[in-house]
Amino acid sequence: MDTVLAPLLYLVSWIMIGWHWLFSELIGIDHDGVNWALSIIGLVVVIRILLIPLFVRQIRSQRKMQLLQPQLRELQKKYKGDRERLQQEMMKLYKDTGTNPFASCLPVLLQAPFFFALFRVLDGIAKNNPRGAFEPGTLFDSARNAEIFGAQLADSFLTSDDLNTKIIAAVMVVLMVVSQFITQRQIMRKNMPKEALEGPFAQQQKILLYVLPLVFAFSGVYFPLGTVLYWLTSNFWTMGQQLYVIRRMPAPGTEAEKAHQRRLEEKARRKGIALPTPETAEPDEEKPVGEVVRQQPKKTTRAQRKKK
Numbered sequence: 197m198d199t200v201l202a203p204l205l206y207l208v209s210w211i212m213i214g215w216h217w218l219f220s221e222l223i224g225i226d227h228d229g230v231n232w233a234l235s236i237i238g239l240v241v242v243i244r245i246l247l248i249p250l251f252v253r254q255i256r257s258q259r260k261m262q263l264l265q266p267q268l269r270e271l272q273k274k275y276k277g278d279r280e281r282l283q284q285e286m287m288k289l290y291k292d293t294g295t296n297p298f299a300s301c302l303p304v305l306l307q308a309p310f311f312f313a314l315f316r317v318l319d320g321i322a323k324n325n326p327r328g329a330f331e332p333g334t335l336f337d338s339a340r341n342a343e344i345f346g347a348q349l350a351d352s353f354l355t356s357d358d359l360n361t362k363i364i365a366a367v368m369v370v371l372m373v374v375s376q377f378i379t380q381r382q383i384m385r386k387n388m389p390k391e392a393l394e395g396p397f398a399q400q401q402k403i404l405l406y407v408l409p410l411v412f413a414f415s416g417v418y419f420p421l422g423t424v425l426y427w428l429t430s431n432f433w434t435m436g437q438q439l440y441v442i443r444r445m446p447a448p449g450t451e452a453e454k455a456h457q458r459r460l461e462e463k464a465r466r467k468g469i470a471l472p473t474p475e476t477a478e479p480d481e482e483k484p485v486g487e488v489v490r491q492q493p494k495k496t497t498r499a500q501r502k503k504k
Contacts, residue, residue: 351365
């Protein structure tokens with residue numbers, strides 16, 4: 197596994213070492229545990245910034261899936277007794293509309309290699325087996341002895357005999373699972389129209405809603421505290437991104453869109469501006485929607501051009 201993950205092992209460890217240098221040498225924080233914990237959080241920040249284009253793609257794909265729900269339900273009714281034909285027609289519909297039903301999983305799937313690389317790096321630190329950019333020496337010993345709340349970052353719930361470490365690990369795993377559940381649930385409850393809560397896409401979302409937290413609950417006891425901290429921080433990042441999207445760019449036909457419209461109306465009322473409604477808005481016949489009207493240049497005299 198280390199051979200396959202070798203580039204990521206070096207990348208992850210170098211990012212951690214870079215953040216550790218920033219916090220310890222440049223900022224001057226004199227606590228190894230805090231420095232290495234902040235380094236892991238910094239690793240999350242770097243990776244999630246790189247994944248922002250995929251997050252935008254994920255949002256667009258989810259919007260397309262919501263718009264396709266009526267057509268998908270029609271296909272389900274039409275091919276109710278022919279599951280194979282139904283799958284073929286659904287895949288054809290996805291292809292024709294340029295929709296990827298699995299795009300919502302991309303950020304999670306692409307984070308997985310970095311997560312496992314961090315797991316291997318921290319596992320090597322715990323077992324005195326340097327991996328990636330770490331080498332035997334002062335820096336490696338600093339990472340190996342790093343503690344938060346009296347628990348070493350390289351320890352896990354199952355590998356430690358210390359009660360304090362087990363308690364902290366259990367609390368962090370519970371927080372990780374709960375944040376994973378809330379993150380998925382808030383987008384289903386607030387930013388999906390009612391008609392999108394039915395059909396195969398909705399079933400996929402419901403499965404992810406319950407399966408992913410369970411997976412992390414059972415596997416979290418094996419993870420070093422550093423990797424649990426990584427995923428917990430990543431969940432909070434995702435939660436913040438989703439809250440921003442739900443508030444600023446809600447999906448059509450959702451409760452979030454209604455709340456967004458109420459905020460716009462309240463803001464307009466305070467400023468004394470009347471917002472146009474579908475009933476009062478009149479199309480501009482001379483300037484059709486989507487048509488760019490080119491402004492003709494005005495003639496000027498030579499004296500006017502010279503003056504300019």
